[in-house]
Amino acid sequence: MRQRIIEHGTANLADYELLEMLLFYVIPRRDTKPLAKELLQKFGSLTALSQASDTMLRDAGLTQRVAAVLKIPYLVARALAEEHTELSQIQLKNMTMLKRYFGSRLHEPIEEETSLLYLDGRNNLLKEERLTRHQKISASHRLIATQLLDVQATAFIVVHIAPSHSAAVLAQEARGLAMALKPLSITMHDVILFGAGWVSSLNKERLL
Known part of the structure; x- marks a missing residue:
């Protein structure tokens, strides 16, 4: 999947594949696809997942380290949007x-x-x-x-x-x-x- 992103970008990837890739870097040596699909089913979308509270993420069985990483895309996107606003x-x-x-x-x-x-x-x-x-x-x-x-x-x-x-x-x-x-x-x-x-x-x- 990493090679697909390098060659073709993320436009053709499903949400669960993007999440799977993110989880891969924080949960090594494990197939993260089932967890990615489970989280999307539970929270409904990548946006909802990235904005979920620490309590909600812990209740979903995630460690503090994984929960922190899942918040990064939303925080970065928000910072970039604010930076480019005139x-x-x-x-x-x-x-x-x-x-x-x-x-x-x-x-x-x-x-x-x-x-x-x-x-x-x-x-x-x-x-x-x-x-x-x-x-x-x-x-x-x-x-x-x-x-x-x-x-x-x-x-x-x-x-x-x-x-x-x-x-x-x-x-x-x-x-x-x-x-x-x-x-x-x-x-x-x-x-x-x-x-x-x-x-x-x-x-x-x-x-x-």
């Missing part, structure tokens, strides 16, 4: 555009994440700043202000995916940030919460 061409004027921008990050299994979207006067996206899991907005005012000024942003949106805190707590943090940035004439448009199958605007909820 931010200046992305406009975030409404909720539909926001959902489209975050795309795969809203598919289950959804993981906790906080991002700040820095915008110009026409709501073109200048930069996305993703906070680390333990980084709090309330402790990052100076850093956020510096980055907003660096890209000459005039506004921003805070986005929480699968938030672990209540809307009231997140709104309080956001109000503190908006107050800190007020002297810079930088406007906070909204705080958006995305969950598994739901979305909420704290602006529309009148929490800001």
Whole structure:
């Protein structure tokens, strides 16, 4: 199969053959075709398999090492897609555009994440700043202000995916940030919460 890929590429390979090839490199000296077919039958597609949680993969009988390798194609594809996206061409004027921008990050299994979207006067996206899991907005005012000024942003949106805190707590943090940035004439448009199958605007909820 390796020779087939070298000579003809992957266009004519079935999904189970691609998965079989990937498994071969992490499970040597074993016929990986049966496992590849079993995993595809269980998860439904390569995409669903690569986005499955560690718990789901363990329940399917996979070791941590195999589970980690199966996530690589999706992570690489996502990184390449983001790298080649021209931010200046992305406009975030409404909720539909926001959902489209975050795309795969809203598919289950959804993981906790906080991002700040820095915008110009026409709501073109200048930069996305993703906070680390333990980084709090309330402790990052100076850093956020510096980055907003660096890209000459005039506004921003805070986005929480699968938030672990209540809307009231997140709104309080956001109000503190908006107050800190007020002297810079930088406007906070909204705080958006995305969950598994739901979305909420704290602006529309009148929490800001």
